[in-house]
Amino acid sequence: MHAPTPGRYRHFKGGHYRVLTLALHTETQERLVIYQSEQDDIVYARPVTMFMEW
Numbered sequence: 734m735h736a737p738t739p740g741r742y743r744h745f746k747g748g749h750y751r752v753l754t755l756a757l758h759t760e761t762q763e764r765l766v767i768y769q770s771e772q773d774d775i776v777y778a779r780p781v782t783m784f785m786e787w
Contacts, residue, residue, distance in 0.1 A: 736764060736781045741771075745787060748772060755781070 737752050744750060749771040756765045756778065766784040769776045 735785070737766060737784065742768075 736755055739752050739754060742750050742752060750768045751771060752766055752768045753776070754767050756767050757763075758765055764781045765778045766781055767776065767778050768784070
């Protein structure tokens with residue numbers, strides 16, 4: 734699956750998020766998206782597959 738590039742994204746439910754970078758889970762080697770909510774500035778991590786699904 735293709736991973737998002739850093740930048741601003743609109744969630745299909747309406748929120749806006751800024752993808753900061755990609756990371757690698759140290760134990761599972763799963764690729765993670767590190768992103769920040771533009772509503773409350775909280776930083777989140779989510780697997781690429783979950784981030785990219787509808």
